[in-house]
Amino acid sequence: SLFRVVVTPHDVAPGRGKPAPDMFLLAAERMGVAAERCLVFEDAEPGLVAAQAAGMATVRVPSRKRRSGNELT
Numbered sequence: 001s002l003f004r005v006v007v008t009p010h011d012v013a014p015g016r017g018k019p020a021p022d023m024f025l026l027a028a029e030r031m032g033v034a035a036e037r038c039l040v041f042e043d044a045e046p047g048l049v050a051a052q053a054a055g056m057a058t059v060r061v062p063s064r065k066r067r068s069g070n071e072l073t
Helices: 022-031 045-053
Strands: 039-042 057-060
Touching: 022 045, 039 045, 045 057
Parallel strands: 039 057
Antiparallel strands: none
């Protein structure tokens, strides 16, 4: 109920989850927003690759699982 649009790997063709851009493009379409106007926050490399392939700006969010050094969590 907190999100107007939710897209999961089950919403795209098999094998078209991250790092393919399909999930991000579908989310943008369902929100009625052009891909180039989207900003994606991601903690994993496949998600960053997928968002960039969709033409979206990205922000890498450090993950506690992947934390190293002085990264913020």
